Amino acid sequence: MKKLTKVCALFFALALSLSACSGGGNQAAAPAKDSPGTAKDGNELTIEQASMQLVKAVDEGKYKLVSTEDLKAWIDKKEDMIIVDTMPAKSYDKNRIPGAVNAELPVKLDETTPEQKDAFIKALGSDKNKKVVLYCGFVKCERSHVGALIAKEAGFTNIYRQPGGIIAWIDAGYETEGSK
Structure with missing residues (x-):
């Protein structure tokens, strides 16, 4: 329960800066500037849906x-x-976290080809205890979750997912590599 609370707290901190990027779902009318809530656009349901998706993914993975x-x-x-x-x-070529390598994955595990899986595992290297950090585009994007599942299955033990992805990195004002 403590871990779930920690995951939820982390997500909601990230969600504040990402609510405009989450897309999808029903859109509510924008609230007055003094309205409570996390979502910039007033659609707290979108934030909740992304939160629950993330919590379930972390629990599963x-x-x-x-x-x-x-x-x-x-x-x-x-x-x-x-x-x-x-x-x-x-x-990846346009914007990436400095030092990141690219290993493209689909958004669903069952859509992963054997070639993608092999290339991904090769990109991780041979040290199964090395810290592996995976990211994709934004919180609702599940490519990094797919990567975490593949890494676990391959025997990697120190796996982290940065859920906000490159959008959160850019929103934080951090430098990126790439052609921009």
């Missing part, structure tokens, strides 16, 4: 989460880790 801010601190400290961008090469 048995991996850890890392916030955008903590990942930036790890990079600044030059922690030994591999950062994997699971987005298509076109997105």
Whole structure:
């Protein structure tokens, strides 16, 4: 229960900056500026849906989460880790977290080809205890979740997912690599 509370708290902190990027769902009318809630557009249901999707994914995958801010601190400290961008090469080439490698994955595990799975596992390297950080586009994107499941299945033990993805990284004002 403590872990679930921690996951929810982390997600809601990220969700505040990502609510405009989550897309989908029914859109409510924008609230007055002094309205309570997390969603910038007034659609708290979208935030809740993304939160529940994330909580279920983390519970299913048995991996850890890392916030955008903590990942930036790890990079600044030059922690030994591999950062994997699971987005298509076109997105990776445009904007990526510094030092990230690209291993494109689909949004659903059952859509993963054997070639994608092999390339992904190869990108992780041979050290199964090395810290692996996975990210994709934004909270509702599940490419990084697919990567976490594949990494766990392959025997990697130190898996983190940065749920806000490249959008949260950019929203935080952090530098990116790529052609922009």
